[in-house]
Amino acid sequence: MPRSIVITMGDPSGVGAEVTAKALAQASIKDRARTVVIGDRPTMELAASICGVDLPIIGPDDTEDGICVEHIEVAGLPRQFGLLDPACGEASFRYIERAVEITSALPGSCIVTAPINKEALNAAGHHYDGHTGMLAHLTKSKSSWMLLASEKLSVVHVSTHVSLRDAIERATIERVLETIRTGNTHLKRMGVAAPRIAVAGINPHCGENGLFGTDDDTALRPAVAAAQAEGIDVVGPISADTVYYRAYQGAFDLVIAQYHDQGHIPIKLVAFDTAVNVSLGLPIDRCSVDHGTAFDIAGKNIADHTNMMSALSYASRMVSAGKK
Template sequence: MGDPAGIGPEVVCKALMTMSDADRAATLVIGDPVFMRRAAALVGAPFAFVETPGAVPAGDVPLLAIDAPNRDAILPGQLSVDAGEIGYLCVERAVHLALAGEIDVVCTASLNKTSLRQAGRGANGHAGILAALTGATKSYAVLASPQFSVIHVSTHVSLARAAEVCRTPLVLETIRAADLHMRTAGVARPRVVVAGLNPHCGEGGLYGREDDDQVGPAIAAARAEGIDVAGPVPGDVVFQQAIDGKYDIVVAQYHDQGHIPAKLIGGHDCVNVTAGLPILRTSVDHGTAFDIAWTGVADPSNMKAAIAMARRMKPLARNPAAA
């Protein structure tokens, strides 16, 4: 359900309202029952949350109830230790279920990093939580939209640091992750393209040697492994080529190189996917929106897109070859 002080419970309920009875029955909501029922009443949801285990009547929604500590202290739009804790506990339970094979895909609403830090659960949001709970040594941020997908060699580091970490081994690992992610998403033969780090890919060394000395060798190594990968292509043209259908996924070298075009073009349909984990996970690509929390005006489009992406990934979740 995400942070209950934010818009997570509301957008979850609004997304559920647009589903068929069969899809609702196949969607296990993990959250505090008071907040989820309060959100359902806020939006006028025509269904009930039914706590599992047990039979769920047609049209209603199964709820794995996790009670929030000190529930009354969690207020709309306010940072809270207790909100951070329950947000963490919900993700923790979802990951355990996914690792056990009891659910296919985890789809998360937004958490607040400050509330998580106040609760002693780390300040790196979902990324840090998922890595710790799954034992993953490396994961990758993928932004997926109907137009194209983008995966990042580096994300939450300074621009100077991003240039430093753009080295052949990490670029090659990211290309591999891009190829595997697209296969998991149902693309039989993904077309990967790598964006250059420097303007004009360095212009033969005039604007930097990284593209020639580090990125190029990674691309060559990936091709030798049988991956369909092109590049490096200058960052100012590569996304238009992807939008035009030439490529399925772009390997961006740093956070803003990938995030700006993905969010600008993808809009509400841009979904956050974490690649490189032993489980499948999608998420909304927005924050907790404390300024509008519990007012009933939150737009559920991104949550709907994240759930739709999760459903597209589901058939391959049990496929050992894809995993």
């Protein structure tokens, strides 16, 4: 059985190894057999021991049941939890780089990423705003999007890790339209026959006919009209203070958020432990936990692996859905 789900361990000093070990311990034998962890084997062994996981750490060529780890040697790893270290940033990058190599050569595969630390990543000389930007660079993708998916609310962002001033400038007709198209295509792939999409406004009350800004009229409304002309079931802009409630109540399958916090705040309010971060617009599939490295609790068997289990479940759905 090919190992079609590729987990990157994330920052070796964070909670990634713990939540991975716990989640795989609860997975079926069949699911473990198609999963490989790219990371540091001693760290995975330590995490499994701390968490009381009674499964062997095995290599990619082993056939017994266990947690399969492809070890990537990185010089200077502290192999201690809770430390911010450039060597851990270097390791995080190399794990992602290797996962991209594997999934690029294996159609029908998916990367599941454990959390990285952006400060450690940049200290190692890898200047990215996070996983999505790194993956876009490694796959030579011109554009990418962040989707936060949960059972009752899903959000895709026009922009993410930029200042609010820059986010407003990035909300162009072209970018908003392409975001709508990308979200619509992904939901159809995931089994939603006719996705219902709402576009959140930028300004309070969508600008109130110019009283509070004109961005909604000059950028968002034309993008929505263009998408409607293509046959996409999309409405908006709708004031951001009501659209998420309506979506959560079942009126929409997807909300287009204009910037990072506009999309993250409602998702983290209603699905903090279960929301999955999905990268769209890449030639490979990738989803992730929607939490950080949590250095303060790393190595203490405290970290909740619910989010990792949700990410692995979503990855299985993408693998089952077939090629994009």
